[in-house]
Amino acid sequence: MKPLYFIYFFIYYAFKVIESGYAIAWQILRGSKGNDGMLIEYRPGLKKDWHVVLLFNLISMTPGSMSIDINETNDSILVHLLNRSDRNNFLKVTGKIESLLAKAL
Structure with a gap:
């Protein structure tokens, strides 16, 4: 484990969780019905199975x-997004989290 990358990963991930929490809270306060969700398939480039499982759990906690x-081959994760419009941002942020995770571990 590389401590500096882990610290950077933790700070980045915590910030993104807080940021998305505020976005979802705002959506709820506006009275959104939440009927614009979608399923996407995310293909991580992580090599170890437990890294993929860790990313799976990190996505769920966001x-x-x-x-x-x-x-079965651990090369794709099925993800439900609450908002269809968040797809590109999800891919960008998850790619960054995956990259930092690979460097930290």
Whole structure:
């Protein structure tokens, strides 16, 4: 484990969780019905199975997204997004989290 990358990963992830929590809270306060969700398949580039499982859990702990399944070969994660419009941001942020996770571990 590389401590500096782990610290950077932790700070980045915590910030993104707080940021998405506020976004979801705002959506709830506005009275959104939440009927604009979608399923996407995310393909992580992580090599070790436990890294993929860790990413799976990190995605689920982030407000607005929920990991549903990992395929048998551990090369794709099925994710439900609360908002269809968040797809590109999800891919960007998850890619960054995955990169930091790979460097930290």
